């Protein structure tokens with residue numbers, strides 16, 4: 001509990017830090033509202049007693065005007081409260097949401113392996129939304145309602161100690177009863193959240209894989225699974241809704257008991273001439289204010305519980321660190337570097353060796369073609385070069401620096417990795433090329449387009465850079481999406497480019513056209529081209545063939561081409577894709 005409170009306070013101080021004045025104003029407005037709630041019944045009491053005892057119309061009118069004015073002020077205060085609470089809550093949750101998204105974008109591949117996008121959205125949006133109340137008013141409402149509750153009880157004591165004692169006992173019982181019922185509700189609510197997260201995860205995954213789901217005729221299976229999940233959801237939803245309604249009924253019943261106590265004791269005291277008729281009304285009115293703060297306090301406590309679950313999920317996410325550690329150094333990669341891979345070994349899991357004792361060196365501006373059977377470790381090697389994962393042993397150096405000593409920002413600005421899965425956003429071609437970086441001018445983009453000989457192709461978009469693309473490049477062919485990916489890369493002006501089977505989904509004709517672009521793209525840079533078809537790498541300087549995570553063959557392309565004993569020679573002879581996998 002102590003550590004929970006500590007983490008609540010940490011979160012509050014972090015996200016409410018810049019809003020101190022607003023929070024102060026909000027507290028003030030809430031306290032003024034409470035004072036008015038305590039004063040108003042007193043006016044009504046005086047009104048009733050005055051009306052019963054004399055005909056002082058002018059006094060009665062003044063009281064009525066005062067009552068109405070205070071009631072209006074009370075409404076205005078609640079308007080201001082809502083406005084301020086929204087402002088404070090939204091600012092805090094928006095900053096938290098931004099922090100979470102930024103954090104997720106920094107996390108490495110290992111984190112994403114076990115996570116579905118929908119589940120992450122449930123935390124970044126669902127849990128953060130739950131914290132809205134926590135940020136905007138939870139603490140304030142807890143304190144102000146406690147003050148209201150104590151204030152009402154003191155008012156009872158002020159009138160007569162007997163009603164005071166009775167209402168204190170009643171409040172304690174009401175608090176206990178509400179707590180009991182809310183605990184039952186919380187159990188169902190938690191279960192409900194668990195299933196919601198599962199459903200969102202599944203729906204997110206299914207939608208992002210629409211093409212494959214449709215292409216494989218798996219729609220019915222997906223719908224069946226969703227149906228099963230929803231079936232699980234329904235009973236838990238029903239239980240939590242019923243628990244919610246039972247809560248409401250209990251509250252109404254308690255309110256009725258509070259009224260009854262006020263009437264019974266009020267009448268008893270009135271018969272003994274201890275209190276007036278107006279005071280009985282006062283008792284009745286305060287009884288209304290008795291259950292409400294108890295309920296509000298309970299509600300906040302319950303919200304705190306659900307906020308607690310959300311906070312712990314958010315904290316867990318924020319505490320999650322990448323296995324790949326970023327270097328804090330300011331090292332800048334030397335221009336025209338060479339790449340040295342020195343005896344590296346790597347496995348995704350412990351005690352697993354996907355790559356074994358790999359060593360090679362690529363001089364500046366040289367290109368290497370990487371071949372090998374499916375699963376031989378080509379993509380894994382590429383991922384290590386851009387530090388999506390870190391090697392288990394050995395060293396990768398770019399220029400004179402171990403890539404672990406270079407910051408990820410610097411490394412990934414100088415090394416580009418392009419796969420066949422080009423990810424495009426719903427936005428203009430410009431946004432897709434620059435990743436919303438406004439510092440990249442249109443002139444620079446056009447220069448890049450010209451540099452890799454795509455001017456003619458690009459001219460066919462009548463709206464040019466303003467052409468709007470659908471999500472995942474809807475409106476473009478796979479080859480065109482690939483061309484955009486190349487322009488993106490060129491805008492980075494990297495020293496090294498890794499192309500991972502970029503053209504394997506394309507037809508041979510498009511692939512041939514793409515090849516010219518690739519050659520231009522790699523000019524003056526280190527190039528690593530992972531390929532399945534040998535003719536797509538007929539321009540590279542060196543060839544490396546992997547098998548079962550080891551180098552099977554490595555040498556100059558021209559030499560291997562003419563060596564009839566080489567694997568590469570055999571591949572070229574057959575020239576077939578199947579054969580390219582040794």
Ligand SMILES: Nc1ncnc2c1ncn2[C@@H]1O[C@H](COP(=O)(O)OP(=O)(O)OP(=O)(O)O)[C@@H](O)[C@H]1O
Nearest residue numbers: 113348349354372373374375376377378379380381
């Ligand atoms: N993220 C991952 N987590 C665990 N194992 C992985 C992961 N990615 C790949 N592997 C495993 O590592 C091995 C090498 O895979 P890799 O993708 O590097 O092969 P590849 O040569 O690029 O194959 P392909 O030609 O089919 O792309 C495979 O056995 C694969 O199952």
